[in-house]
Amino acid sequence: MEGNMSNTTKGKRNGKFLRHLKRTWVLYLFIVPMVIYVILFSYVPMYGIQLAFKDYRPTDGIWGSAWVGLEHFKTFFESFQFKDLLWNTLSLSFYSLIAGFPMPIIFALFLNYITKKRLKKAAQMITYAPHFISMVVYCGMILIFLSSDGVVNQLLMIFGVDPVGFLSNPENFRHIYVWSGVLQGIGWGSIMYISVLTSVGPELHEAATVDGASRFQRLLYIDIPSIMPTMVIMLIMRAGEIMDLGFEKAFLLQNSINLEYSEIISTYVYKIGIQNGQFSYSAAIGLFNNVINLLLLVVVNKIAKRVSDVSLW
Known part of the structure; x- marks a missing residue:
């Protein structure tokens, strides 16, 4: 029955x-x-993960190559470059997160209080444009603008300031990398927050204004709470990319002068795997990188769920 x-x-x-x-x-x-x-592009390539645990030989193929277990991981952890690569990757990632995460939020809140439509549209168009420039072109523009006779130094000379060696000082690499990324992504990153702010009922602001709330108080008690769930979700997603710095930008801005600061795990994997042909070793390093990202994503997601009751799952 x-x-x-x-x-x-x-x-x-x-x-x-x-x-x-x-x-x-x-x-x-x-x-x-x-x-x-x-x-x-996400599941089929997982077939190649086994390269990290094998001594891959093209003549033997993936299945025919001998298993070596965790030998490649051990080699990477014991190498003299491990600490420098990990530090460069983490320092750039956290610097980018600290500088880049709040800027689109601040910009979105700023745009939300612009009453003139033409000014608002112009600000959006100007800040969105850099996102659509290819990374190769964008890095070329950075190198040209910051060169010894570039636009930035020319402007500094007009105001009586001596030219600055932006590219000749390797310590400037992190600042150039991070703040150029902020400039390129601030407009595009604000779209999500602007869409949430526009969905806030105008009656809330009207009621707060009648009650004597200032613009800052409305921002603090209406706007920020409305975008807080979105902020938490975006922070969790950014935390899952801590170790996954963009290869293109770091590689294109990299030179023999700033190599000490610009060599990160993704560029090292490219050089070891593609240029030197050590496919198994580079696969092991890439797998280590992705596992750390996954762990960070899970940890931050659990913390966010306990603190704000907002999470990805």
Whole structure:
């Protein structure tokens, strides 16, 4: 009897799902390209993870290569470059997080209080534009602008300031990397917060104004609480990318002068794996990098869930 009832319930659920799919199949069709993309570029490459545990030889193939266990990880941890690579990666990541995370929030709050539509649209257009510049072109612009005879030094000379060696001092690499990233992403990163702020009911601000609340008080007690869940989610996602610095930018801004500060794990993996052909060793380093990212994501997500009751899962 119970088996018949369960079968009937399952049949009703399946029929309901099929009717729903028949009505909305066009919507599901839209996500097919993304599903294919994720499978091809996120799941299929996981087949190559086993390279990290093998002594890969192209003639033997992935399956035919001998297993070496954790030998490549041990070699990396014991290498003299390990501490420098880890420090450069972490310092750049945390610097980028501290400088780059709050700036789109501040910019979004600033735009929210601009009443003139033309000024608001102009500010958005100007700040969104750098996001659409390719990284190769953007890094080329940075090198040209900050060179000894570049635009920045030319402007400094107009005001009577001696030229600054931005690129000749290796310690400037971190500042150039981080703040150029802030400039490129501040407008695009603010879109999420602007969309949340525009959904806040105007009656809240009107009521607060009638009660005598200042603009700062409205920002503090209405705007910031409204975007707080979004801020937490974005912070969790950023925390999961602490070890995953962009390879392109670091590599393009890298030179023999700033190599001490610019050599990070992603650029080292490229040089070891692609240029030197040590595929197994580079795969082990890349896997270590991704595992640390995963652990950070889980830890920050749990902390955020306990503190603010907002999390990814």
